[in-house]
Amino acid sequence: MASAAQQVIFHPTVSQTLKLWGTTVGRDKTYRAVQYFARFLAWLLLSRGHKIEAARWNALKNHLALGRKLMRLGKPWEHLQSAMRAAQRTDIPAVETITTMGRQVAYFGYLTNDMFVWANNIKFYNLKPSTAARVNKHANRFWLAGILMSITFGLLKAGRLANEAKELQTSAWAEKGSEVERDAKLQANLAARADARFQFIVDLLDVWIPATNLGLVNLNDGIVGLFGFISSLMTLRSQWIAVNGKKL
Template structure:
């Protein structure tokens, strides 16, 4: 008995177990895990539907389709009511002072788009559960997708704008660096090195946001039928951004 307790204690105090506990305790962490399961199942469904005709493959196809639907519904339930948070963030973003006007505008529209997405997403969920009666459930879903698409486009444009601004800062910093070299200013060299590191870090984050936004944009674009994007590519894009999101959560809890 004591041996079993020791083993359980060892497992409970394991570093990996502690990381899992911290990850699972966050709502965003659970959402990213469910999102990965949802889009990876969607990707496997696409592959099986393209290649499999055997009865065994059909059973897998049915099971994975159910997983995809269950994960999608679970995520809808977890984020239901979150539109209130985004409405609050939208109002706060309008009152923000001292921020670049372009960044402020894109940030505000992003929050507004997410509010529309979450509000109509919750309304669609209530309709599917027969809590409310919807005249046109399809229209509600399309409105949610449009709100999400607007929010993603704003993220993409914000990343492009930030990269442009950082590039301009780099040019100005290079001009200052040449002046400092001529004057042999040691303190100036150190300050420039710190600023270069900051710019590098911010540019890396902006490029990551750009990639994630570009990949995620395929999902509502496909859902709204705006472009004939391959179903497998959409599912793969969702899988990749889910993993990147999970990585962000892990980075925060392992600091």
Template sequence: MSSSQIVAAQDNLNRVVRFMDTTAGRDKIVRLLQYSSRFFGWWLVNNNRLDLAKKFSSIEAHASMARKVFRLFKSIAHLQTAAKTWMQETDTVVSLTTVIQNLSLAIWLYYDHVIWAHKLGLIQRDLAPLSRKSNTFWLIAMLCGIAKATYLIHITQQLAHTTTKADMVESLRKRQSEFSLELVRNLLDLPIPVTSLSPRLAAVFPTGLVGLCGTLSSLIGIHQVWSKIK
């Protein structure tokens, strides 16, 4: 192995360490484990391998609980983002979608924390209405994210057509790619709260499909976090 390859390998290893050192990075990895376990568990059930399916179901449950710990107090950051956007953002569409999205995420996390506390036995609550409220606000946040990403893709497309500077066009195309990836991620995540809220749609979207969508969106999330690690 040449010295340049050794340096490249060391740089990649350092980047992996920095990625795993972030809460977002660890959360995305555990999320991938959670939804891939849901998919494989469904596949194993459909292939009559029930004992192995139970193991994947257990992995999914433990991964879900671990992610609830990662998300503790994250609602504060969403409230801060909502307040900052409301005061500083001049684009009305971006402002409204971002504020509603982050407020909805903060409320979703509140219910998520209550569910977590109940599952630990710290408090006693009726999980059914809590789950409905949690998924409702998560769905609202997702729809706002879809609307914002679609709008920003349109805006950057218009700007790219009107500018003649090559570096500006390249920058706009890069941003457009990022917005498109965010749009795809939110669209893939849509079946998760929707199937929890609607039994009819749950029949249309089997558990395996929801797990597969969650797995793909998790891979996109890993890529998004990874791309920010220098």
């Protein structure tokens, strides 16, 4: 019995999961996945008339959302630093630099406003209802702008990488460098394009969340929750690979 318990407790998957949850990103993405799944499930239960069960999952969603705001209190400054670092880069086209900076500044605005939303929700700093609604709207506008900037950046980067791949495959380039060097550059190009496609898909899923919050589109909580859940699982899997060095 003790041997079986040890095998469960010290199972490699358990150890890898604890390692994932030892990172802030790992915990946040796990909470986010549960939050949006709860949003989807609450909508599903409510649509079938199960009001009591739906209220339970809706409460879980709200508390997780509030907890995640607390975890992000210092994050606006990270995005400002990322914007400054992007401004100093000279290895990418100017349009990619501008969209990168725009995305980071937008996320700074989003998370800064989100801090006031959190402070108001926990009654640490009381805002007038009209002011609270305005701050929340500003947060969603910045969030939407950041995602749109990220989508634009992804399209620009994908186009540039595709052109670089074509250039590497031409016979003219082969005369300038060795086959080994070209193959190495092609592999790096393919990896960069895969990363760009991955982030592009995540952005396409997430963009509907602030757009719905702002009333720009009319998606129900079920669809929004499902999109958020899928994008959360995608980024959680990416973080798992980064932490553990292997796929799930």
